[in-house]
Amino acid sequence: MRLRLLIADDHPIVRDGLRAALGGEPDMEVVGEAADGAQAVRLAAELRPDVVLMDLRMPGMDGVSAIRELSGTGPRVLVLTTFDTDVLPALEAGASGYLLKDAPPDELVRAVRATHEGETVLAPSVAGRLASDLRRPTRGRLSKRELEVLRLVAGGATNKEAAAELFISEASVKTHLLHVYAKLDVRDRASAVAEAYRRGLLNG
Amino acid sequence: MRLRLLIADDHPIVRDGLRAALGGEPDMEVVGEAADGAQAVRLAAELRPDVVLMDLRMPGMDGVSAIRELSGTGPRVLVLTTFDTDVLPALEAGASGYLLKDAPPDELVRAVRATHEGETVLAPSVAGRLASDLRRPTRGRLSKRELEVLRLVAGGATNKEAAAELFISEASVKTHLLHVYAKLDVRDRASAVAEAYRRGLLNG
């Protein structure tokens, strides 16, 4: 029985590359390709693959959401993306591994097999990032409300405007922001926005 | 005589995908692969390709720098990247075209041929972005000094600290920032930092 593989990536060229790198292996078979998260979920239900190779940033349904939906339905999910942010969300959603796209093909092949065996595969740089994330249990992790406030501030809102938008008092906005500063280890709103972008907390 | 092609991309998987998409064409030949800008320049001098497929974000030498070095030495450069920012810098550096990685392979093949013929190929979304960039000759384009100030502000500097860092007066810092606000169409430093990140003006 060959290892059944589903590829989910919005770039046709990357899908071609993955086919080229993995299709040649005698013990693997690419049974399908998806261009976004929703399609990946549908195809996984239909094709019952053993392993799903999943990009995270895709149009339509997010990769992390797709992982969450796939979680427990059978296939193991190996994340293959360009960025080493999003590690924690992906693993929390149920990913079995996290590789970066600059990985050489043979490492990718080994990772797919290892994932199928039930191992958890992390790219070296990803492992380091994960460790540093976990070292600060609360720090760096913004609450929902804090993120909402920060997003408004990044959009140019004053404290007063953000308060009106969220139906809370200006004092609460200030408190939330102070917490944000402490968590991101910055002193003001401008550097908070910068740090949030660096950590991938604000959209991109 | 077949069309000689050089691929420059730091992701092995993408290179495989490009080989798969282009290598099958009878009138094309992939003569080399580079994993960063410097290597691309070296290989271009050695292999004399007709067209270079160039990613922009690569470790070591930047894609734009590589294009600048290649400019006028023979090969035409077709940019193939994930982001629709960096269009203007790439074209100014001498690129003959700008495609996005979500393009279907057949479009890519046509674009390579068109580039070889001397045409300028722009992805639709890229064309739109370019137009909106050009509509504001000055707007959106930050001067060197303005960018320095904004970078310091993003790092948490107050106006006074930024002034000390740059050996100018606080008043000058304020003026620079006001110009930044006008160009980015924002009201304060926080949203300026946010907008700069969205436009890819601050590192990445």
Place this chain on the structure above:
DNA sequence: CCCGGCATCCACCGATCGGTTGATGTCGTG
């Protein structure tokens, strides 16, 4: 059950910021 995180609110103060207006000099391009 208690502690910590979260969300909400209040008051006060000094520091900082943004807006405005105006000025000088350089530089590159048309």
Place this chain on the structure above:
DNA sequence: CACGACATCAACCGATCGGTGGATGCCGGG
């Protein structure tokens, strides 16, 4: 050469922000 973009500086004012030091209530994990 004239024009615009750039870089530099000044003074003033009101608005906003960040810091401090609280307070309350809810909830979930150990």
